[in-house]
């Protein structure tokens with residue numbers, strides 16, 4: 001039997017994703033070893049292997065079929081725009097994509113002034129301002145700590161993820177507009193969906209049952 005390969009986004013969602021797989025009977029002991037530099041983790045009995053990748057790369061691995069399945073945030077899926085099947089909302093990592101900034105920036109937004117928008121998500125920002133709001137803005141791509149941009153005067157507003165809101169609060173910024181709610185999604189390669197239909201359907205069915213049972217607890 002060939003390995004079923006599953007790509008997980010590195011970081012805060014990886015542990016929760018593995019807990020879900022373990023709960024449906026697909027554990028991976030190798031992955032629990034502390035301090036390992038290994039990149040791929042195998043469950044030989046089930047012929048399933050997992051790997052951790054940068055979130056932005058997960059849709060790429062899945063689109064090209066290097067991974068049959070992936071778990072990644074909706075933010076990354078929207079930004080990357082890859083051809084794959086988004087099959088399940090796992091309800092973990094719930095947060096929102098928002099336009100944020102100092103309160104004064106709200107007027108500039110309202111009056112469609114030509115403002116600068118700093119973001120790690122230029123695709124999402126462009127789609128929101130150009131296609132939804134029909135507003136011309138200058139988008140500046142950054143790679144992290146986006147909240148800095150309006151504080152030091154690089155941009156009037158940011159488009160970024162808000163989870164608890166504490167990063168904004170601690171830096172004197174507010175949510176000005178909400179773009180889209182986000183959470184972790186399971187994605188499937190389009191060819192794998194056909195050739196591995198049985199194994200993938202079993203995983204999806206088990207996940208659905210688990211999520212229903214867990215209700216609000218995990219979510």
Ligand code: PRP
Pocket residue numbers: 120143144145146147160161162163164165166167168
């Ligand atoms: C994310 C996001 C915000 C923060 C939001 O950053 O970009 O900065 O989390 O969370 P909060 O609303 O709970 O404060 P992350 O920590 O992933 O790092 P980054 O700034 O390097 O992108």
